[in-house]
Amino acid sequence: EAGVVQSPRYKIIEKKQPVAFWCNPISGHNTLYWYLQNLGQGPELLIRYENEEAVDDSQLPKDRFSAERLKGVDSTLKIQPAELGDSAVYLCASSPGISRGGRNEQFFGPGTRLTVL
């Protein structure tokens, strides 16, 4: 079974430029998450989708960040314009979903390491 796929793996941009990250979750997983991880810290949730609905975006900086999951499968996270402080690893994760019960563990992709110069 294929895991969570993310692209690109690395991205270097200059500040004020736009950038986009793509995520394809595990097949059949209803819930998709975008996290930000700074060096030496744990992942911090940016947004969570249940199918195509964003059910928790309270920590997404909406002035410059946006996300979409139009068909309830893959998702894109965008930053426009990027700032120096956005340099971090952006992780995507997926889980079966609330309705499936159980531990509903999250499976993480390899992440995109963003460097803003």
Place this chain on the structure above:
Amino acid sequence: GQNIDQPTEMTATEGAIVQINCTYQTSGFNGLFWYQQHAGEAPTFLSYNVLDGLEEKGRFSSFLSRSKGYSYLLLKELQMKDSASYLCAVRDLNSWGKLQFGAGTQVVVTP
């Protein structure tokens, strides 16, 4: 919300045992997860506790005490490949599926 505390770093010798403690405060506990993360890689699931007690899975065990807001991850027979960051994460009943992660404990295994 949750406050999750775990030590920043621990060092142990190959073949030894290391115990990583995690304390948390939450308004609605609904499960505690441990993840392993090697440098530059994705976190991978290790264990899940929702009831008090010990869960054992091979060389790794995880313990939970809900009344004390406390968990530990026990790594036995340490191997060099166990050098990684270990993340404690708590799920909040009031936000099903949302995990709050600790900062992680960097375990360094020495020969």
